[in-house]
Amino acid sequence: MTSTSTPPGLARFNTLGEHAALAALHEVCASTAWARRLLAGRPYATAGDLYAAGDAATAGLTAADLDEAMAGHPPIGRPRPGDATSAREQSGMTGAPDALRAELLDLDLAYREKFGHVFLVCATGRTGEQMRDAVKERIGNAPEREREIVRTELGKINRIRLARLVEGDRRAMSTATTASVSTHVLDTSAGRPAGGVAVHLHARSGRAAPWQALGGSATDEDGRCGDLPALPEGTTHVRLDFAVEAYFEEYSGETAEKQADAQQDAPANRDGGAPVFFPEVAVTFAVVPGEHYHVPLLLNPFGYSVYRGS
Numbered sequence: 622m623t624s625t626s627t628p629p630g631l632a633r634f635n636t637l638g639e640h641a642a643l644a645a646l647h648e649v650c651a652s653t654a655w656a657r658r659l660l661a662g663r664p665y666a667t668a669g670d671l672y673a674a675g676d677a678a679t680a681g682l683t684a685a686d687l688d689e690a691m692a693g694h695p696p697i698g699r700p701r702p703g704d705a706t707s708a709r710e711q712s713g714m715t716g717a718p719d720a721l722r723a724e725l726l727d728l729d730l731a732y733r734e735k736f737g738h739v740f741l742v743c744a745t746g747r748t749g750e751q752m753r754d755a756v757k758e759r760i761g762n763a764p765e766r767e768r769e770i771v772r773t774e775l776g777k778i779n780r781i782r783l784a785r786l787v788e789g790d791r792r793a794m795s796t797a798t799t800a801s802v803s804t805h806v807l808d809t810s811a812g813r814p815a816g817g818v819a820v821h822l823h824a825r826s827g828r829a830a831p832w833q834a835l836g837g838s839a840t841d842e843d844g845r846c847g848d849l850p851a852l853p854e855g856t857t858h859v860r861l862d863f864a865v866e867a868y869f870e871e872y873s874g875e876t877a878e879k880q881a882d883a884q885q886d887a888p889a890n891r892d893g894g895a896p897v898f899f900p901e902v903a904v905t906f907a908v909v910p911g912e913h914y915h916v917p918l919l920l921n922p923f924g925y926s927v928y929r930g931s
Contacts, residue, residue, distance in 0.1 A: 651693025814844025866900035
């Protein structure tokens with residue numbers, strides 16, 4: 622049986638005022654023409670109707686419109702500080718070695734020198750190595766060919782972002798055969814939520830089973846990460862990997878070094894010059910079907926604590 626109910630996010634979008642609706646669409650795509658075309662199509666009866674309208678609008682972008690859309694995306698491998706969307710989409714760069722980051726930077730600069738615009742790829746689900754390989758593969762394209770690839774990749778990104786808009790704040794919930802997980806991060810050294818922290822989710826079925834990488838996300842401006850992937854049936858253990866060091870280096874409002882000055886109980890680490898004592902935080906816990914597990918992380922440069930919340 623097919624449900625005809627309207628997803629909560631789509632129902633909300635259909636009733637937003639024009640200014641608020643345009644703002645929401647600009648979060649999806651920076652092209653004004655694209656956003657106005659989708660705005661003119663409201664109300665949308667189904668998510669499929671919205672996606673189809675988005676695809677048609679992307680296909681109809683002029684060269685200037687495409688430039689405007691690309692200008693809204695950060696360089697590959699370098700999400701904007703505080704931008705949870707780009708951090709989530711480029712979460713494959715979390716923990717990437719310095720050599721890979723440097724190589725990707727050089728490739729991106731060479732790409733922009735040749736084509737005159739940022740390298741655009743749908744990075745969701747891609748590792749840092751896969752992003753690098755994509756630049757290597759495409760940098761030899763003719764400009765006309767590359768332009769069409771960019772349009773295709775933009776369409777993929779727009780679809781993923783529209784899906785998040787449609788789903789709103791709804792998360793994958795537990796069922797009789799599996800559990801579900803969410804988290805949020807609080808920076809206790811600054812007394813505020815920690816936005817833009819990349820989080821990777823792993824699961825296994827049994828203590829001796831190998832870990833399965835399920836994907837990742839990033840905390841929003843409220844420090845929350847409620848859109849983690851659903852757990853497979855049979856999951857018994859879950860691991861959340863938090864990119865702590867990257868947060869303190871790129872997302873914290875005050876530097877980790879200044880925070881460290883107030884940590885009088887950690888002289889060895891401070892004297893050693895390391896801004897963060899725990900560069901990564903991995904939290905492993907057991908789950909049972911039918912339960913939802915909210916596991917917050919309380920964080921500072923020299924310590925952390927976790928607990929099962931509600």
